[in-house]
Amino acid sequence: MTRKVGVCWDAAFQAHSAGVGHPERAERLNSIREILDADGTWERLIQVPTRRATKEELERCHARAHVEQVISVEGKSHMFDADTHASPGTTEAALLAAGGGIELVNKVLDGELSQGFALVRPPGHHAEHDRAMGFCYFNNIAVAARAAMQRDDVQRILLIDWDVHHGNGTQHQFDEEKEFLCISLHQYPFYPGTGRLRDIGLGEGKGYNINVPFGHGTGDHEFALFFEQMIVPVARQFQPDLILLSAGYDAHQRDPLGGMKVSTEGFAHMSHVLCELADEVCGGKLVAFLEGGYDLQGVGQGAATTLKTMLGDTLERSGDISKVNAPSLHLFNELQETFAPYWKLKRV
Numbered sequence: 001m002t003r004k005v006g007v008c009w010d011a012a013f014q015a016h017s018a019g020v021g022h023p024e025r026a027e028r029l030n031s032i033r034e035i036l037d038a039d040g041t042w043e044r045l046i047q048v049p050t051r052r053a054t055k056e057e058l059e060r061c062h063a064r065a066h067v068e069q070v071i072s073v074e075g076k077s078h079m080f081d082a083d084t085h086a087s088p089g090t091t092e093a094a095l096l097a098a099g100g101g102i103e104l105v106n107k108v109l110d111g112e113l114s115q116g117f118a119l120v121r122p123p124g125h126h127a128e129h130d131r132a133m134g135f136c137y138f139n140n141i142a143v144a145a146r147a148a149m150q151r152d153d154v155q156r157i158l159l160i161d162w163d164v165h166h167g168n169g170t171q172h173q174f175d176e177e178k179e180f181l182c183i184s185l186h187q188y189p190f191y192p193g194t195g196r197l198r199d200i201g202l203g204e205g206k207g208y209n210i211n212v213p214f215g216h217g218t219g220d221h222e223f224a225l226f227f228e229q230m231i232v233p234v235a236r237q238f239q240p241d242l243i244l245l246s247a248g249y250d251a252h253q254r255d256p257l258g259g260m261k262v263s264t265e266g267f268a269h270m271s272h273v274l275c276e277l278a279d280e281v282c283g284g285k286l287v288a289f290l291e292g293g294y295d296l297q298g299v300g301q302g303a304a305t306t307l308k309t310m311l312g313d314t315l316e317r318s319g320d321i322s323k324v325n326a327p328s329l330h331l332f333n334e335l336q337e338t339f340a341p342y343w344k345l346k347r348v
């Protein structure tokens with residue numbers, strides 16, 4: 001199937017510097033672009049112009065004081081936390097990343113595009129309601145999800161996060177709401193320290209937050225198990241109108257920060273399962289947001305693989321659920337038991 005796939009990309013993203021020697025650097029996006037250019041994939045993508053997110057759009061997710069603080073440091077250098085620094089171009093990049101994501105999602109919901117990938121910097125999933133953290137200033141995916149929920153044609157949104165780090169900002173944003181189902185697969189224990197299995201959501205949102213805390217060294221087979229036998233059946237029961245993906249590529253085996261063993265072919269498999277799932281449950285409406293991924297080849301090949309899968313290319317894939325390691329089988333059973341009052345998973 002050939003799909004109309006959009007990308008959100010802006011040269012201004014590259015004016016954001018998190019500091020000399022910082023792993024979240026402009027070369028990451030350059031690597032993705034070079035790989036997409038080299039085999040002609042870039043020409044097959046439709047570019048969606050970015051714009052600055054408005055204060056109103058940002059304040060649906062973030063405290064006014066936080067929004068104003070990020071805006072106030074425009075053109076300056078500022079230290080938000082030990083590893084989250086702003087350079088003179090950071091505010092502009094962060095506003096365009098959040099606004100560009102909204103534009104991309106709207107084009108997919110309007111049917112102008114089949115799917116999309118916001119190739120943005122800075123990333124967003126660690127940004128909390130009231131503060132920047134973990135290289136993130138505004139929570140791009142959460143801002144886009146809140147904007148989408150304003151529309152009459154969107155009642156339920158599934159947010160999946162395969163970045164090696166727990167998407168703490170996203171979980172906390174939607175913890176108490178059953179209209180947003182958040183699923184994060186991540187290394188645990190690891191930065192930022194959150195993401196336990198027993199954090200299943202609060203109040204009305206109980207059962208609508210699923211954490212998959214994988215052990216160090218988890219790879220393609222284990223991710224495939226949770227995609228095929230947990231995400232797919234849960235999504236069929238949830239019936240989302242839209243699927244959003246926090247696509248970090250720091251679970252890649254080459255990544256210098258993560259400790260996981262996912263291959264490029266493993267990301268191809270997860271992307272394939274998600275595209276098929278989106279076709280089945282929500283008319284294909286799937287939009288990815290770039291999060292982490294700090295090896296230039298790992299993030300470049302990974303993002304290219306997701307985009308080519310969206311375009312309908314047939315790629316080599318890896319992930320065999322008959323080869324899952326014992327700790328992850330145990331984790332699956334524990335998760336199945338924990339979520340039994342809410343969701344029916346496939347039995348392994």
Ligand SMILES: [Zn+2]
Binds near residue numbers: 248
């Ligand atoms: Zn990450």
